[in-house]
Amino acid sequence: MTFDLDTRLAGPLADPAGEAGHTDAPPRMGFFTDTSVCIGCKACEVACKEWNAVPAASTGEQSTGPGDLSGMSYDNTVGLGGSTWRHVAFVEQTGPPPVDLGMPSVPQGADEGDREMRWLMASDVCKHCTHAACLDVCPTGSLFRTEFGTVVVQEDICNGCGYCVPACPYGVIDIRPEDGRAWKCTLCYDRLGAGQEPACAKACPTDSIQYGPLDELRATAATRLADLHDRGMEKAQLYGHDANDGVGGDGAFFLLLDRPEVYGLPPDPIVTTRDLPEMWKHAALTAAGVVVAVAAAFIGGRR
């Protein structure tokens, strides 16, 4: 059983839906978010809320909530949460001062101290991991793997135990305080069932958010990455596309223009349940040790 459990908890997995018991499942569907064409319009955030009837974030949530200017560039929703299932990050970067080329300094024109400026924008979302910790640790079965290979919370089952919240290596899922249950992106499960693309992808004007069969998206992403590398954007990289990574690859993966952590993403996440068999082993041994220890306390002196 242990070996079986091991392969089910980490590593590449060709067919998560089949593994979850779906027969004749459609191909695994997912998102490819190409941040190199994101213009930070936040249409994804709004479309998501409109379609899924997600409330505006409240002050009790882990984002700052309405009425509070975050000061984090144009990002005022701050992060994914129970009421923010798409989140656009804004990163302002300035390069080092320009190298003095020995040109005579001119009194007019741009300030001498001008530095190269870059404004990165990226729409973040639930990764719909191949090995989803939230799903693994959910004690009620509320979180489940759909036939599309996505991970969805059933709101009529969730009892708000909150275990999924610290289990997620990306910090995605959260409890909505006024509601008590856990919420996150469903990849618009209801739209998928009707043959439609998720609301965010539909609303995205520049096709930064692309939806489709994961295999096709991975091929598209590889082409796009090569294209960007050809154009000299060496730092461009894919994130979450690799089935060999710590979560078995993401159902929602990204093309980033800088390191993942710059966007608030963990650089190399590992699903916690990969280590669960070992944890159970330790716990069982220790539990036995407890009985031994108590017994030992009774050995020797009569009273």
Next chain:
Amino acid sequence: MAECHPVGFQWVMEAKKRGATIIHVDPRFTRTSAVADVHVPLRAGSDIAFLGGLIRHVLDNDLWFRDYVIAYTNAPMILREDFRDTEDLDGLFSGFHEDTRHYDPSSWQYEGADVAAAAGQRDQWSTMTADEQIGSRGEKARRASDTDRGEQAGSGGSPFHGTPERDDTLQHPRCVFQVLKRHFARYTPDKVADICGISEAQFLQVADALTSNSGRERTSAFVYAVGWTHHTVGVQYIRSAAILQLLLGNIGRPGGGIMALRGHASIQGSTDIPTLFNILPGYLPMPHAHEHLDLESYISADAGTKGYWGNMDAYAISLLKSWWGDAATAETGYCFDYLPRLTSGHSNYDTVLKQVEGGSEGYFVVGENPAVGTANAKMNRMGLANLKWLVVRDLQMIESATFWQNSPEIESGELRTRDIGTEVFFLPAAAHTEKDGSFTNTQRMLQWHHKAVDPAGDQRSELWFYYHLGRIIRDKLAGSTDPRDRPLLDLTWDYPTTTSPGRPDIAEPDAEAVLAEINGTGPDGPLSSYTELKADGSTRCGCWIYCGAYADGTNQPARRKPGSEQSWVAPEWGWAWPANRRILYNRASADPDGKPWSDRKAYVWWDSEHERWTGHDVPDFQPTKSPTYRPAADAQREDAIGGNEAFIMQADGRAWLHVPAGLTDGPLPAHYEPAESPVPNMLYGQQANPARQVYPHRLNRLSPSGREPGAEIFPYVFTTYRLTEHHTAGGMSRWLPYLSELQPEFFCEVSPALAAERALTHLGWATIITPRGVIEARVLVTERMRPIRVGGRTLHQIGLPYHWGANGLSTGDSANELLPITLDPNVHIQPTKAASCDIRPGRRPTGAARNALVAEYQRRAGITDETGTTAVTGHPGDSRSNGKAGS
């Protein structure tokens, strides 16, 4: 564009993916800059210097498209001998009258073309005698003469008679090409860099990218929004771009053009079928009260002249027939007398001024929020508080409906609710999703939208409101014999109404019936093209350029054939005026012989085998007129256009590098500083646009500019703009939680250097002051704002998104408190993009102290009502005498 038109920006990203170079020229580093290949952070208000530099670069380096320019522009036309350029007059053109602040354009004309005769027929300022104008002293009179002189022309510019002289070798010293060369000679790269606050390298980078992507094989497009129009020289900004694009051969060709991004959905539609005071549908000029006593004189200026404007009689009479139906007959002059007449300027701001002075009783505010959304918001509110009645139709309870209760003037004690006599009627409006209708986008394309849900509660569509308002008024007047009621009683006002199952109580007029009326009908039913319009009263058409939108009795704008199922021009998606033509003047995509300039850029061409124009789009030319056609000397209307003349709406068949008539502030663009600028004009002695409209008033004071004493009190430039997350003055966004949380409150953007200079802290408060008002904003210190070097000194710019007011979920002061009312003389638009201010840390004073702070600043800067209103500030030599001599 990414900020304010994210949906349209998808095509820019698409172009970028295909290898296009995206250049973003904007004072601010925006979401557009973030994905552009090049960002040029030029100083707010310096665009003509930048574009002028590019024009000079193109001319001096011989990078212009010779064959195109000679054939299709007025470069070879020879100007009159008495024309004087800004080169001669230190920033003025010949013909300026300092006392009336206007130009007499007669010296700008072509040699050999008799413009004066036509001008007398056409309704424009010059029909007032100079004596009338000079004799009209006093503020009101001065304003009146200021504002009515731009209204003379429809969309084709002024007509003229005669045959201009020209030199196709472009060597004649007075030909437009040579004038242009001299005019822009001083716009050198180093000057451009100095004025715009950019580096020469940046300028040359743009120049190279633009010129290497223009010509026979390649085209470049310009896209602008109110960053260009909202200046006292806004029209000349666009003119500069037009000159550049014409020199590069980028007009009328695929991938070229100048695209105006409109500020709202269907703003294009609201100029086509105007909500403006000075034009009628289809850009027909509005008649003036002092002239045009009858239809004949109204249309005689155009009818029969060269080009399609020569058919203005057919357009105007069909319009009158559409409005007054059977009552409009030849005997009644087609009810021309029913049309209202202009008595002076009736622009938005003229109306506000009139309200403040007590000359206006009632006001409709529909889909606008002037209390916070219009320049000099205070003056707007003072006007609203001085009415008898006010109707506000909006989606939300906007500030313009609650000014009597919670405006800054109530807070400061300047106004008291009980003293305000304005009776406010707030009528909730239906959103576009709650009604049928069309949007006309910037491509002149009409797209139909169908109602998705019934309006809730008391919300009603505009169509419902105006139809039933008209119906009730007509019911009340029924039986009246008073002649003044005839225009209302004779109106064709018979739209069918329908009800939806969800709202049986709403008798909604059929929007498609309105489209059918606009399209027009002839003896055989719906018309299919404006060429079918007649001047004999046999056709009706509500807007000639929209004729064909309901061809065959079919709602053409409702067509939604996917792009993948039709040609790349996608003619079956929606419907574009005129005649479903997607690119205007597309005859210019072929050479004078009718052959495409290149295979790569082929668009329409002459098919000599079939003796027809053909191509990917509907040719903007008479379909069977051969390129070899040459008009007879007495030819009229479209027949006067030669087979090699691409600009068929123009009276000379050519695109204008130099504008001989139709503009009020010069035939060529010249760099002037904004009306308020801490920077002196480095190109001319003339500081600001001499013909700009000014409104000297206690509530509308201007700061000193340039080297004037007191200018240093307002040392910073501020620019106002929108954010993606909100819409204009907030009526459609600040009440919505999903949008409000994205930008929860008003803020200003400053550079770290300015923050250090003025002790502003990130997320702290700042107080921003101009001679009009004082506001407070949370501070966003960001590297996206950069100090620039202008004229050897550092200049700081402050960014102010303008969406906010006191109501709704996302609140804050309104940036419009700071802006002045001083206008572009052609289109009466306010400058929202560049003005001067001061900024200091902390929150603004409240109560009476708020006005006191503004007064203190005015005192320190020595500001009076007249400050900043002087027309001529340079040393233009003999310009004044020259101007008078010309008149």
Next chain:
Amino acid sequence: MSRREKLAVPPATVEPAPDFDSYYGRPILKQPTWKVPDVPLYLFSGGLAGASAVLAELAAATGRPALSRVARFGAAGGALAGTGLLIHDLGRPTRFLHMLRVIKPTSPLSIGTWILSPFSALSLAAAASTLTGIAPVLGRVAGVGAAALGGPMTTYTAVLLTNTAIPAWHDAHREMPIVFAGSALAAAGGLAMVGSPTGENTPAVRLGILGAAVELTAAAVLRRRLGFIGEHYHTGRAGAWMRGARALSAAGILGGLLGHRVRGMSAAAGAALLAGSVATRFGVFEAGRASAADPRDVIVPQRARLAARADNSTPLASTPPSSTPPASTPPASPPLAAAPPAS
């Protein structure tokens, strides 16, 4: 420094450490939504109950009725409290029974619930029988059953915490069961010291001292092995709890060694051990919260892991993602680094 005092848009790094970037210093992980004191007390009561159940049956088997009695009450009380706290902590308490829809080995909370529920029933039955004297045989059987679940009761909560993404918990998954087991033994021993006469309390005292010693030692090993992440157990609120836990446990050990023959001293020492166990649970919980809030805990080790993988030409379990540039390769163009704070 509060956010308002900062001069500029906070740069996208917290500090210009080499190889460390973050998004405005924002945490990558979500804070656990588990409430305080509910969950630390739940951890404590579960441990107390589990160890007490074992103690109770061995005491009964070795003829220590008073000790057995108090331990049975401890087991039942702990189980009752634990269950109550668990239910109270739910976002939707009325849906507690949804926990019993499934049995999921991948969910320590599911397994824990399936341990806790029968344990609670059995330990309550045993305690009820003890209290009322009714059906002593059945009570005994129930007690043995509870004791059989007692060991797992003391350690499943450790897995509950360590099977999360929070580095200060997850990375401690080897030591955490031992810390929790020690803490449980100390609590059970402590309670028995408080509640049993000196004549029968020798096993309790031994247990308490042993448990506290294990708890202290394992916690020290945990802290050290976690490296910089272990600092969350030293600092802030967690540090205070852990210091208190050490002081109380040490006092309990000392009191137990010196005063186990004196009823008052023994009771006081027992109370100290109980309190020490409580403090440990709070300390561990708070350390996890602090770790979740600190992006460095996530980024620095993961970045190091990537660098190591990139340096190693022989990848461990998998090929490195092609997207990750080798950290040692100098970028071809001047890198765009985040701006230093303008202040």
